[in-house]
Amino acid sequence: MVKINWFVCLCGILMFTLIAALNTYINYLGEIERVSEGFYNNFSVRFKSDSFSDTEGLSKLKDLYDNVNMKKFVLYDITDTNNGLGGFVGVLSKNYSDFPKLQAGRYFKEDDFFHGSRVAVIGSNFINRAYFNNNERYVDLLGATYKVIGIFQAYKGASINSAVYYNLDSKNPGGKIFILDARDVKSVARQISIMENSIKLQKINASSNSINRFFHYDRYTYILLVFIIMFILALSSIKVYFVLRLQKDFILVFNLLGLRIKEILYKCFLNFFCSEAISILAFLILNTMVMQTLSSGMWEYYSISQTLFYGLIMIIFTILLELTLVLHFLKRDKETTGEKINEKNVYT
Amino acid sequence: MKRMFILNFCSNPVKSVLMLIFLMISFSVLNTAMYINDKYGEMTQELRSDTALVDVCIDIYSGFGDLYKDEGGLNRLKMMYKKLASSDLFRYYEIYTQFMYVLNYDGPPEFKYGYDAGYDEDNLLDTPKGKVRASRINCVQVSKNCFDIYNMKLLNGRYFSDKDYLYTSEKPLPVIMGYEYRDYYKIGDVLKGDYIAKKLDLEIVGFLKKDSHIRKGEALLYLDRYIVMPIFECTEEPSDLDERVFQVRHYANKTSGYLKLMKGTVIGEVPGIINSISASCGLDNYSVWHIPYSLKVDFLTLSNEYMAAGLKYLGYILMAVFFILFIILFIKSVRAQTKIFAAYIISGASLKSIQHYLLLEISIFILTANIVGVLVTTAIFRLPYYSIYLLFVSILLLGIIALIIVRTANSGSISQLLLEENKNVD
Numbered sequence: 001m002v003k004i005n006w007f008v009c010l011c012g013i014l015m016f017t018l019i020a021a022l023n024t025y026i027n028y029l030g031e032i033e034r035v036s037e038g039f040y041n042n043f044s045v046r047f048k049s050d051s052f053s054d055t056e057g058l059s060k061l062k063d064l065y066d067n068v069n070m071k072k073f074v075l076y077d078i079t080d081t082n083n084g085l086g087g088f089v090g091v092l093s094k095n096y097s098d099f100p101k102l103q104a105g106r107y108f109k110e111d112d113f114f115h116g117s118r119v120a121v122i123g124s125n126f127i128n129r130a131y132f133n134n135n136e137r138y139v140d141l142l143g144a145t146y147k148v149i150g151i152f153q154a155y156k157g158a159s160i161n162s163a164v165y166y167n168l169d170s171k172n173p174g175g176k177i178f179i180l181d182a183r184d185v186k187s188v189a190r191q192i193s194i195m196e197n198s199i200k201l202q203k204i205n206a207s208s209n210s211i212n213r214f215f216h217y218d219r220y221t222y223i224l225l226v227f228i229i230m231f232i233l234a235l236s237s238i239k240v241y242f243v244l245r246l247q248k249d250f251i252l253v254f255n256l257l258g259l260r261i262k263e264i265l266y267k268c269f270l271n272f273f274c275s276e277a278i279s280i281l282a283f284l285i286l287n288t289m290v291m292q293t294l295s296s297g298m299w300e301y302y303s304i305s306q307t308l309f310y311g312l313i314m315i316i317f318t319i320l321l322e323l324t325l326v327l328h329f330l331k332r333d334k335e336t337t338g339e340k341i342n343e344k345n346v347y348t
Numbered sequence: 349m350k351r352m353f354i355l356n357f358c359s360n361p362v363k364s365v366l367m368l369i370f371l372m373i374s375f376s377v378l379n380t381a382m383y384i385n386d387k388y389g390e391m392t393q394e395l396r397s398d399t400a401l402v403d404v405c406i407d408i409y410s411g412f413g414d415l416y417k418d419e420g421g422l423n424r425l426k427m428m429y430k431k432l433a434s435s436d437l438f439r440y441y442e443i444y445t446q447f448m449y450v451l452n453y454d455g456p457p458e459f460k461y462g463y464d465a466g467y468d469e470d471n472l473l474d475t476p477k478g479k480v481r482a483s484r485i486n487c488v489q490v491s492k493n494c495f496d497i498y499n500m501k502l503l504n505g506r507y508f509s510d511k512d513y514l515y516t517s518e519k520p521l522p523v524i525m526g527y528e529y530r531d532y533y534k535i536g537d538v539l540k541g542d543y544i545a546k547k548l549d550l551e552i553v554g555f556l557k558k559d560s561h562i563r564k565g566e567a568l569l570y571l572d573r574y575i576v577m578p579i580f581e582c583t584e585e586p587s588d589l590d591e592r593v594f595q596v597r598h599y600a601n602k603t604s605g606y607l608k609l610m611k612g613t614v615i616g617e618v619p620g621i622i623n624s625i626s627a628s629c630g631l632d633n634y635s636v637w638h639i640p641y642s643l644k645v646d647f648l649t650l651s652n653e654y655m656a657a658g659l660k661y662l663g664y665i666l667m668a669v670f671f672i673l674f675i676i677l678f679i680k681s682v683r684a685q686t687k688i689f690a691a692y693i694i695s696g697a698s699l700k701s702i703q704h705y706l707l708l709e710i711s712i713f714i715l716t717a718n719i720v721g722v723l724v725t726t727a728i729f730r731l732p733y734y735s736i737y738l739l740f741v742s743i744l745l746l747g748i749i750a751l752i753i754v755r756t757a758n759s760g761s762i763s764q765l766l767l768e769e770n771k772n773v774d
Contacts, residue, residue, distance in 0.1 A: 007680075010672065010673075010676070014668075014672070014673070017665060017669075018666070018669060021658075021661060021662050024658070025655075025658045025659070025662060028654070032651045032655075048466035079466075083464055083465065155651070156650060157650050176466055206463075207572065207573055209567070209568065209570065211652075214568060214648060215388060215391055215648075215652055220384045223380060223384075223728055224377070224384065227380055228377060228662075228666075230373050231373045231377050231666070234369055234370045234373050235669075237366060238366055238367075238370055238673070238677065241362065241363065241366055242677075242680065
């Protein structure tokens with residue numbers, strides 16, 4: 001018969017709650033760091049190039065777009081911005097969707113580039129400068145009229161909300177300060193070295209004005225992370241210790257009765273698995289009831305999938321720990337039983 | 349009782365050590381989280397406080413070409429400066445970001461003015477030795493009182509002295525370099541500079557710590573890539589027109605700073621006050637504008653408030669986890685020791701001494717965890733810190749444990765537990 005260990009259940013729920021809080025905190029931190037930096041990844045490369053600012057600039061851009069060696073990429077022209085934050089940002093993107101959160105509409109798709117269209121995604125601070133014509137929103141930028149396809153709001157009070165993204169090919173010649181970004185550091189580095197062979201560019205090691213630089217979130221969060229991981233590991237160890245303390249006698253009895261290791265492990269872990277399953281279920285119910293309703297502020301960055309992923313890793317760690325200890329008990333028990341038999345043989 | 353404690357600790361060392369480790373980690377996490385939370389609070393205060401000097405900014409209203417020609421123009425500007433610096437209505441802070449030409453500069457391009465925006469070309473300047481290559485380098489001119497209120501700590505070297513703020517052409521001007529200069533220059537090096545068309549020798553007297561910054565109007569200005577120079581007073585009368593033009597431009601910079609209002613001065617009155625000062629000096633109106641919070645700074649403070657709140661919630665969750673678990677562990681531990689307690693009672697120990705021993709055991713655990721928590725935080729941040737939350741948690745925990753002891757470790761419950769165990773054995 002399955003016997004639920006309520007202590008294991010409680011530990012499980014607490015562990016999931018802790019992981020959820022920590023995960024939300026770290027996600028939020030990453031988000032505001034990017035917002036404060038203009039939403040570029042920290043591995044993006046800023047460079048200066050005059051290659052796109054001559055009359056051949058557009059064809060060079062088209063060439064780059066067609067032959068880019070990355071599945072997902074974005075090239076920002078930040079020449080007309082306030083150091084990459086507010087202002088007019090030219091965008092040339094392919095399968096890239098990692099932009100600030102949309103309030104309405106959409107971001108760019110491949111059809112928006114090199115088809116003679118003028119489209120823009122405007123920051124929420126820019127809405128007042130847009131106007132309606134035939135139920136479509138338009139905005140005047142850089143001496144031309146652009147159709148507004150989306151409105152974004154990164155975060156309340158952020159400078160980036162004063163930015164406007166427009167399709168880069170709509171402006172010829174282009175600017176001279178660019179940022180190349182993608183989903184991973186290797187792709188960016190590879191693409192930059194390819195571009196260095198075809199166009200003249202100079203990398204810019206721009207100084208950061210990010211929120212992290214002022215508050216040193218990375219340093220503090222790292223310290224906290226190490227501690228909380230230690231805390232969760234200690235929690236798992238305590239859980240295993242108490243479960244084993246309860247099961248120790250049963251394990252020895254089963255062993256004495258001659259049950260196979262497989263059967264002993266099945267009997268030991270059945271209760272444990274059921275208790276863990278209940279804790280996951282209870283957390284999911286808690287998630288639906290509480291976490292999902294907390295959708296403001298920091299809780300916007302709560303992710304159930306990530307929480308479950310890290311939670312399951314912790315459960316696997318706990319199971320492995322318990323498995324190792326059970327096997328250790330069985331081995332030690334066999335040795336002591338063997339010694340006792342030997343002693344008996346010596347006496348007889 | 350001491351023997352009883354040691355015996356019990358040794359009878360189940362794994363449990364005792366686990367409980368102690370758990371308690372120590374909990375208290376360390378809590379103390380660290382609260383330290384960081386406090387630190388974030390301090391930083392928010394730095395952004396929000398009125399010493400952040402964003403309240404009023406003055407700048408010369410119209411061009412000052414007339415002042416070059418007018419022989420008394422320079423004196424009027426100097427008078428304006430003195431009145432600003434000695435006003436009882438506000439405290440005046442001089443902060444100006446005028447780039448500096450450095451002759452034959454051979455350092456990295458990152459320090460050049462306009463580098464981030466891609467404009468870092470060098471120029472050719474006329475010198476007595478002919479045309480010399482000169483690079484525009486980021487430079488900030490500050491008054492001495494700025495060091496009191498901004499995060500400008502020295503990595504090495506010395507701060508500016510009062511004498512450094514009195515310029516004479518006989519000695520080089522001392523400068524403090526930003527953190528990133530430390531690999532390229534050393535204290536005592538002398539650079540040849542050109543500051544608003546005046547040739548100066550710049551002697552390096554110190555380097556700033558990483559991420560040193562000042563607040564300049566709308567944003568935080570990090571000084572890692574800046575040369576910090578004293579916004580000096582000219583002690584010598586101009587000998588020619590060039591010198592006079594330099595001094596006029598320099599004093600125009602000196603009279604474009606930031607104010608912190610003293611108690612009783614109302615923000616709405618400031619334009620009138622400044623304009624009456626400028627009128628009394630025979631100068632045109634100055635522009636005065638109020639910058640309550642810039643978007644950037646507002647975003648920083650707002651985000652940080654969320655962050656601090658997040659840490660607090662994390663702390664509360666930890667506390668709840670820790671409380672519930674510890675109490676469960678303790679109850680389980682007391683139940684597991686029922687037989688031992690019974691044996692102690694049979695051997696002549698009193699129930700009170702057992703209860704005292706249990707409380708002593710937990711007190712020692714809590715005390716150790718408190719000490720470890722403080723030591724860990726001190727080791728990490730090199731600053732002793734003890735959160736009041738730790739004390740609060742400790743007292744509350746002791747109170748709850750005492751209640752549990754009274755409820756579970758009494759003669760009635762011990763005999764009840766023994767009976768239950770016997771039933772289970774049968």
